[in-house]
Amino acid sequence: MTKGAVIYEKGSPDVFKWENIDVPDPKFDEVLIKNTAVGVNYIDTYHRRGMPHPWPVPDLPIVLGIEGVGIVEDIGSDIIDFKKGDRVAYALPPHGAYSEKRVYPAKKLIKVYRSFDEIRKDARQYILKQKVISLKDYKRVIGN
Numbered sequence: 001m002t003k004g005a006v007i008y009e010k011g012s013p014d015v016f017k018w019e020n021i022d023v024p025d026p027k028f029d030e031v032l033i034k035n036t037a038v039g040v041n042y043i044d045t046y047h048r049r050g051m052p053h054p055w056p057v058p059d060l061p062i063v064l065g066i067e068g069v070g071i072v073e074d075i076g077s078d079i080i081d082f083k084k085g086d087r088v089a090y091a092l093p094p095h096g097a098y099s100e101k102r103v104y105p106a107k108k109l110i111k112v113y114r115s116f117d118e119i120r121k122d123a124r125q126y127i128l129k130q131k132v133i134s135l136k137d138y139k140r141v142i143g144n
Contacts, residue, residue, distance in 0.1 A: 004063040004099030010050030016098075021063060023101050025074065030103050031082055032074035033090075038097040039067030047095075055093055065097025066090075069112060079106050087112040 004021035026032045044064050046053045057064075072086045082088065088109045096102040 002099060002101040004096075004102075005065075006061050006063055007048060008061045010048065010060075013048070015048065021099060023099070024103055026076040026079075026103050028076040028078040029106055030076045031072050031079060031088070031106050031109065032101060032103055033068070033070040033088060034073050034101050035068045035070040035097065035099060037069045038065055039091070040065075041067055058095065063096045063099050063102075065099075066093050066095055068097040068102075073101065076106065082106055082109065082111070087114065 001020045002023050003018055005016040005018055006021060007015045008017070009015055023032070043053055043055065044066070045051075047055075047057045047064055055066075067090065069087070069089045072082050072084055072088055074084065075082055089112050090097075090104055090109050092108050094104070096104070
């Protein structure tokens with residue numbers, strides 16, 4: 001069981017209830033993320049208060065929030081761009097960021113790198129896997 005900030009009615013910040021929530025297993029095109037940081041976007045205050053906004057908000061009860069960073073804990077069956085342990089970020093609906101864990105569509109995620117060396121490692125793997133360039137050119141461009 002994981003915790004989330006659930007609202008059952010529109011209103012001030014005191015409508016949030018920190019409680020256990022059910023987080024489903026990821027579908028074929030989703031990942032399960034353990035949030036390490038979430039953003040409080042100004043539009044979240046609109047959604048919490050029930051003010052008009054172009055992005056639709058699902059019916060209550062709901063866990064709000066559309067921005068976060070976290071670690072991939074599980075992946076759907078069709079996911080090839082992410083693996084368990086990857087650091088990822090997101091900043092689009094669906095809502096659900098105000099939680100310890102959440103399921104999110106993989107096509108809306110971006111990978112967050114810790115260092116330039118990590119970027120180089122991924123680039124090497126991609127280039128060799130796709131056979132984009134010859135091994136000789138790869139060594140000249142990327143290095144060892």
